[in-house]
Amino acid sequence: xxxxxxxxxxxxVQEKEAxxxxxxxxxxxxxxxxxxxxxxxxxxxxxxxxxxxxxxxxATEGRYSLNFQKARKSANLVISxxxxxxxxxxxxxxxxxxxxxxxxxxxxxxxxxxxxNP
Amino acid sequence: DGGITQSPKYLFRKEGQNVTxxxxxxxxxDAMYWYRQDPGQGLRLIYYSQIVNDFQxxxxxxxxxxxxxxxxSFPLTVTSAQKNPTAFYLCASSFRQGFIYEQYFGPGTRLxxx
Numbered sequence: 001x002x003x004x005x006x007x008x009x010x011x012x013v014q015e016k017e018a019x020x021x022x023x024x025x026x027x028x029x030x031x032x033x034x035x036x037x038x039x040x041x042x043x044x045x046x047x048x049x050x051x052x053x054x055x056x057x058x059a060t061e062g063r064y065s066l067n068f069q070k071a072r073k074s075a076n077l078v079i080s081x082x083x084x085x086x087x088x089x090x091x092x093x094x095x096x097x098x099x100x101x102x103x104x105x106x107x108x109x110x111x112x113x114x115x116x117n118p
Numbered sequence: 119d120g121g122i123t124q125s126p127k128y129l130f131r132k133e134g135q136n137v138t139x140x141x142x143x144x145x146x147x148d149a150m151y152w153y154r155q156d157p158g159q160g161l162r163l164i165y166y167s168q169i170v171n172d173f174q175x176x177x178x179x180x181x182x183x184x185x186x187x188x189x190x191s192f193p194l195t196v197t198s199a200q201k202n203p204t205a206f207y208l209c210a211s212s213f214r215q216g217f218i219y220e221q222y223f224g225p226g227t228r229l230x231x232x
Contacts (some may be wrong), residue, residue, distance in 0.1 A: 004160070035220060043163075043206060045223035091160055104149055104168060104212070105176065106221060108160030 002027045004092050004109035012115050013082045020067070021077040021112045023092030031097040033105065034075040036066065039089040048090075051075055082116045089113050122224035124209050129229045131203075139227045141209035150192035150212035151221060153221050154178060155206040157207045163206075167192055168214055196229065203231045 003026040011020040025034065036048040051059045051066045053112040067076040079086055092109045123142045131137045143150065149168050151162040163176030167186040181200025186192050192211075193209045206228050210221040 002123055037223075038174040043208075043228070045208060045210070047220040047222070050220060062215045093160075104151070104166055104214075106151075106161070108162075110158065 002029075002032075002094050002096055002107040003093060004071045004094055004107055006092055006094070006109035006112050009110075010113045010115065011081075015084060015116055015118050016081055016106045017079060018080045018082060019082055020091050021079070021092075021114065022107065023075045023077065024096050025073050025092070025111060026073060027094065027096055029096040029098050033070070033097070034045070034066070035093045035095070036077045037077075037091045038086075039111070041088070049077070055111060077117060079114075084118060086117050087116045122209060122211055122222060124207075124224040126225050127225065127227060129227055131229070131231050133231055134198045134229075136198060137196050137203075137229065137230070137231075139196065139209075141192045141194065141224060141232035142190055143192075143209075143211045143222075143224075144190060145211055145222060146189075147222070148189070149212045150186065151210040151212075152182070152184065152192070153177075153208045154195045154206055155208060155211065155226075160207060164194065196231075203229060205229060 005024045011042045032053045034051045043061045047066045049061045051068045063080045065078045091111045093106045125140045145166040151166040152164040155161050162178050164182050164186045183195045193228035208226045212221045
């Protein structure tokens with residue numbers, strides 16, 4: 001079974017500063033993908049960034065980057081130059097790719113509430 | 119515009135009544151999913167469907183039912199057998215092939231059962 005752990009229930013950051021949101025995962029599968037989603041107060045889940053288990057370089061998407069440390073099973077999200085609009089819940093999720101039929105399932109962590117202060 | 123629509127945004131029902139949540143997508147995605155979110159929790163998978171006329175149970179399927187008669191539509195029925203139905207329900211879709219296709223989510227339906 002897969003498990004995602006996000007140990008920070010809440011984080012605060014000053015506007016324009018960088019912040020790191022932690023995510024550790026547990027799986028026995030060798031082929032998997034890690035996703036980060038943002039959930040504003042409106043409720044919709046917004047895809048931010050993806051990292052594959054075989055990707056050699058850390059993923060980046062604009063102000064978002066993923067610090068992927070495979071040996072430590074961590075996939076931390078780094079947001080640079082925080083903006084007030086970044087205030088939201090952030091979820092880490094994992095999908096494994098195997099022949100067992102569960103390829104389409106995303107397993108989510110409990111999330112981290114990020115507050116950006118002006 | 120392409121996307122996923124869920125209606126209604128807020129839904130209120132009396133205990134013992136079945137209720138159906140709508141989910142429609144025009145992204146030409148093969149796969150569709152239903153998740154449940156409780157306060158302070160992550161999302162949990164209820165049902166998913168990879169192709170029309172086929173669907174599989176997720177982690178918390180008890181008390182729920184689905185149908186997939188059209189590629190664009192994947193309605194979820196919350197039955198009276200669901201012991202704690204009050205929650206935020208999110209529908210998602212994705213392409214079926216490939217590894218990295220992310221799931222796109224709808225705006226959600228907040229169901230309150232009293």
